[in-house]
Amino acid sequence: MSIEARREAGLDPARSGAGTVSEPGPPKPARRSRAADLFSKVAPPLIVFVAFIAFWYAVSYLFLEETQRFLLPPPHDVFIVSFLDTVNLTEILNALLSTTQVALVGLAIAIVIGVSFAVLMSLGKWVERSLYPYAVILQTVPILAIVPLIGFWFDFNFRSRVIVCVIIALFPIITNTLFGLQSVDQEMHDLFTLHKASRWTRLLKLQLPHALPAIFAGFRISAGLSVIGAIVGDFFFRQGEPGIGRLLDVYRAALQSEQLFAALFFSSLLGLVVFWFFGLIGHLLTRHWHDTAGQEV
C-alpha cells in the first residue's frame, strides 16, 4: 500500500515536471487507476527480475574465483560483449534470422498439416482411430534421435531443418484442434441437425469457430516448440547456413561464455515473441465472446 501511495505521489510531479500545460485542472481518476493497475501487473515480475540479476552478480563475484568466472560472466559483461560489440551482435542476429525462417516455415507447414488432420479425424471416428496412435508416436519419439536420421535422408539443408520443426510442432496442433472440434455441445449439434445442416456447414459454422480458442492455444504451444526444433536441428546438423543453434555450439567450444549467454537470450526471446504473437492473434479473434480470451501470455 505504501509503495502504491508513493508511486501515485511520484506520478503527478513527474507529469507536471514534463511541462504539459495542456493538462491542467483536476486529476483524472481513470488514468490513475489504470497506472495503478499497470503497476500491479508489472511490479511483481520486475521484482523477480531484479532479484534474479542480483543473484547472478552474487554467483559471478562471490562464488566463482576469477579464473572460473567464465562459467558465469556478470550481466554487464554479457551486455557489453554481445550487445555493444557490433561484430558479435551482427553474427548473432544473422544466425537468429536464419533460425527464425526455419522455425516459421516449419510452423506454417505444421499448422496446415495439423489442422487438416484434425479436421479429417473429426469427420470420422475410424479416421481418428487409425491416425491418432501415430500422432502420439510422433510426439513420443525423442527428437534428438530422429534428427540425425532426417539428416541422412534429406541431406543437411534448410528442408531438413524445417522437417524437424514440423515433427516437433505437429502434435499440439492436432490434439488441440481435435479437442476443439469435438467439444461442441450436443444441443448445438441437435440444432444444426434439426435444420438439416450438411457436414460441411456444421464444420464451418459450428465446429471451427467453436474450436478457435483451442486451436490458437495449440498454435501457441507449437510456436515455442518449432523454435526449439529449429535450434536443435541446427545444433546437430553443423552444416549449411549457421543458425543460432550452431552458434551456441561454437561459443561453447571456444569458451566464449558472454556470447553464449547472448545467443541464449536471443533464442529465448524468439520463442517468447512467437508465443506472444499467437496469443495476441487468438485474443483478437475471440475477445468478443470467449471467456479466457482476456488472458495474455
Place this chain on the structure above:
Amino acid sequence: MEQRNPPAPDTGVRPSSKPGAAANAPIIEFRHAGKVFDDGTHAVDDVSFQVRPEEIVAIVGPSGCGKSTLLRMASGLSPATSGEVESSHERLGYVFQDATLLPWRNVQRNVELFGELRGAPKEERTRLASEVIDLVGLKGFERHYPKALSGGMKMRVSLARSLTMKPPLFLFDEPFGALDEITRERLNDELLRLFATEDFAAIFITHSVNEAVYLSNRVLVMSPRPGRLIGEFAVPFEFPRSADLRFEPDFARLSGEISHALRADLT
C-alpha cells in the same frame, strides 16, 4: 411513426380463447409412441395425444421422466422405437433450456442463423431478424454478444431465432427452468402475447405446475420413468390471460389438482 388512424385496424391481439376446434387436423399426433434407448433404458411408454393448430399443450412430470425425450421424438431427433409420431409440418421451433446461442455471433447474426442454414437470401434474413428482434423486445441489442446478455435476454434471442421460421409448432423444453422467478413470469407473459399474435401451436415441457396452467390450453401429467401419461386437465381460462390470474381461486384449485395427480404416482 405510429399513427393511430380512426378506423383502428386489427391489432393482432385476438379477443378470447384460442379456437382449439376439434375439426382442425392435428398438427402432431403421438400414437402409442414409446422409446427404448440402445442401452435398454425404457424412457417413454405408450404415449398417445394430439396437438391441434394454435393449441398450447403443457406437459409436467418429475425430473427424469422422459419429458425431454418426448420432444426429441416429436422433432425426429430421436425417433420413437414403438408406435408412431406423426407430424403434419416439417418446420418447427425447438427451444432448449439452454439458449444454445453461438457465442461468437452477435444477437443479429444469431437470429439470422436458421435462415442462413436454410439458404435464405441475405436481405430476407436481415428483414426477418429485425422484425422478430423487435417482437421479443430486444431492439437496440442487435450488436451485443451473448456473453453480455442476461439469462432472460438470451432466452429471448433463442425464441426470436426460432420465430424467424414462422413455425406452426413450437417445442419448448423447460425454456425458463434456469431463470429466476421474476424473469420467468415476465417471459411467460411475453410468450402468451406471442401465442396470441403469432399463430403457433406448442408443446411446453416444464416442472412448474403454475407455469403449465398459466400458459396452456391443456396440461398432461407424466409418470416417473418409463414416462406414461397419467392425467389430462383442460385449462378453462380465457385468453388473453393476465398476471392476476395466478392469484385466483380457480387457478389455485386447478394447480392443486394437477400437483396432486403428479404426486399420486410418486411414492
